[in-house]
Amino acid sequence: MPETLVLLHGFGGTHRAWDPVLPELDHETYSPIVPDLRGHGTKSGVRPITFAGCVGDVLAAAPDAFTLCGYSMGGRVAQQVALAAPERVRRLVLVSTSAGIADAEWRRQRIAEDERFADDLERMTIAEYADYWMAQPLFAGTPPEAAAWWREDLLRNDPVGLAAALRAIGGGHMEPFWDRVSELTMPVTVVAGARDEKFVGFAEQYRRRLPHADVHVIDGAGHGLPREAPVALAALIGEGAVA
Template identity: 40%
Template sequence: MASGPYRGPRMPTCSSVPSNACCRGNCRTRPRPSPRMRRPASTTPAMSDTPAGWRAAPGPLWSMRRGTGPRMVFVHGFTQTGRSWLPVAEQFAADHEVVLVDAAGHGYSSDIRANLQQGADLLAATTGEADYVGYSMGGRLCLHLALAHPHLVRSLTLLGATAGIEDPIERAQRRAADEVLACNAQADGVEKFLVKWLALPLFATLPVQARALEDRLQNTAAGLASSLRLAGTGSQQPLWDHLAEITAPVLVLAGEFDDKFTNIAHRLV
């Protein structure tokens, strides 16, 4: 049963992260209190950057759209961008308006700083009523969206997503680990960080093309670091007690060999 109306998570304070967690580089550890709506001039896309058949769309988050019909919104995972969904999304464009969005801290939204609740609000303002599909971090954003803006979510498809870490000690440990990753991103730079990230066992079976390194290089080290600190799993307050409030149809998927998220998927439904 739900424990009460969902009002968004309380953000952890800097004191909840071990002082030695930021092990490399001169890193910022204090979360920003609100999202920054400015898009950096260095990453403002030119018309030629938008794939043929797609059109850039206005909104607080950068997005591109294609097709007409019922709207489908695809939200990517950490270190990806909206373009990561292109091979999948194009299959729906014949009879849907398909929207690919760059989440806060990523791609052409790299300069926007937002926690998960703020990111869900930005997503709502950018894409409106739709069927939402989210992978990993994108799935967690979509969960927050479905709880905070239920009238906008016609259906929800989650891939490799979680409603959060319930144990406060484990959550603090994950938050500290996310802080170390954020420091590494800023110390190493985006390319070196991504090479290390894609070398993790999680991605070991991905073919080179599916790793989409070129697309991930559209990110910035500062943007990825902010995403880890503000929207990482360690910073997410658990939503398990609020799942019963979601009234939209929900489909939950997990990788065939991903035992952890297969178990989480069973809990989510």
């Protein structure tokens, strides 16, 4: 019987962010569940938006035991699910993510940036948001075909929901939990794109804190791994399947 695989999208995306990956998975191995996170897609209006609420949503949707994979913001949520219910998460796959901003001054700056952007978001159309978001240096080098598909997914959101999510579960507002990463005793796979230098650095932090983790860097890819390298990412998700 296939293992349940829960896939969590990043900020600004929806469950459709995993569309390029799903056909590449071995469906004899995995049966995917792909929810929207609060403030996004079909859950744009769900309140309150909190990490605890997102964790509760995932645990309510999943069976007693499952594999969990999260991308970017979804990876931060996934880690908190695994910390809250380690007996249920058989394996954890972390894609282009981190355990938060450890430096206090850097975090204060990020909170201020998130607040300013959330204010701007509430005045934007969803098309204006999509154009702004895709133009960030973090996403430089996204292949045109992947970018066109990605924009369609961004447009499935509502700026008000995204602003609320940014204020509640954005990178700045999240308390860092690097000191708890060692509690992730289940099998862990960490994946980053080679062009995504910041998150390659985070991958190395996981390697130091989780000696049992498998850490992979995908050549030629940036931050948007589910859309930029779906075949390679699906292979890594399947590679460590729990028997």
